[in-house]
Amino acid sequence: MKKTFALSVMAFFAFATLSHAQDDAAELAKKLANPIASLVSVPFQNNTDYGIGDMQGMRNTMNFQPVLPISLNKDWNVITRIVAPYVTQYNVTGVGEKQSGLSDAVMSAFFSPKNSEKLTWGVGPAFLLPIATNDLLATKKFGMGPTAVALRQANGWTLGALVNQLWSVAGNADRPDVSQMFLQPFLVYNWKSGAGLGANMEVTQNWKASTTTVWLNPTLSAVTALGEQKTQFVVGPRFNLAAPEGGKADWGWRAVVIFLFPK
Incomplete structure (x- = not known):
């Protein structure tokens, strides 16, 4: 009897611990599906694309994308995000050439209300920072413009979109001016385990060159812990639906590791 009781108590605590872990993973996954959640995170997003243009080039882009939320007062947060790409490409600008x-x-900085009932939203400024170390990967322009995001979360689903528009305001006069819009609609479903299935589209419209680039990125994701470090892993293929003439890729893939620092 005592043995049965002891086993029952152990099973109860094991179930309670597992349930708490699942609830924790589910909450983290929900926040990660929200680009302006109050969650410190450090994502490393790697995109590898093959068969680019007539020369069948290859490009690897590692995006360093830290997110830092700042509490302004009891009503407002500002969510700061930066996307800093490191690019390595072969046979894109010429046969045998590498950059x-x-x-x-x-x-970007999104000013977002802390208490939003049905629709979560944020607006603010975005800045183009000319930090490129290779001329062929650079605009050599400083730019700025507005950015906004809006989303709805319910019953495990997240549906929303992010947009920004950048105009160059300073920089190298010999380089073309920048007028570029980026639009990213996204849809994600997360299970209570923290696993997720989703997709986004990345649409870049270059108004000066009248060109459009479109990527479709389906993803599978999971939240786990590496020791004490909460982490999300994301992986999926990439499909280049539209690109400027001579720049379309045959296919690609995305892999993301996100280190999480919940409060």
């Missing part, structure tokens, strides 16, 4: 280095970065 490697930092490309220009984009920094």
Whole structure:
């Protein structure tokens, strides 16, 4: 009897611990599906694309994308995000040619209300930072413009979109001016385990060159712990639906590791 009781108590605590872990993973996954959640995270997003253009080039882009939320007062947060790409490409600008280095970065700040009932939203400025270390990967322009995000979360689903528009305001006069829009609609479903299935589209419209680039990125994701470190892993294929003439890729893949620092 005592043995049965002891086993029952152990089973109860094991179940309670597992349930708490699942609830914790589910909450983290929900926050990660929200680009302006109040969660410190450090994502490393790697995109590898093959068969680019007539020369069948290859490009690897590692995006360093830290997110830092700042509490302004009891009603408002500002969510700061930066995307700093490191690019390595072969046979893109010419047969046998290689470029490697930092490309220009984009920094955004979303002012978002802490208490939103049905629709979560944020608006603010975005900046194009000319930090590129290779001329062929650079605009050599400083730019700025507005950015916004809006989303709805319910019953495990997250549906929303992020957009920014950048105009160059300073920089090298010999380089073309920048007028570029980026639009990213996204849809994610997360299970209570923290696993997720989703997709986003990345649409870049270059108004100056009248060109459009579109990527479709289906993803599988999971939240886990590496020791004490909460982590999300994301993986999936990439499909280049549209690109400027001579720049379309045959296919690609995405792999992401996100280190999480919940409060």
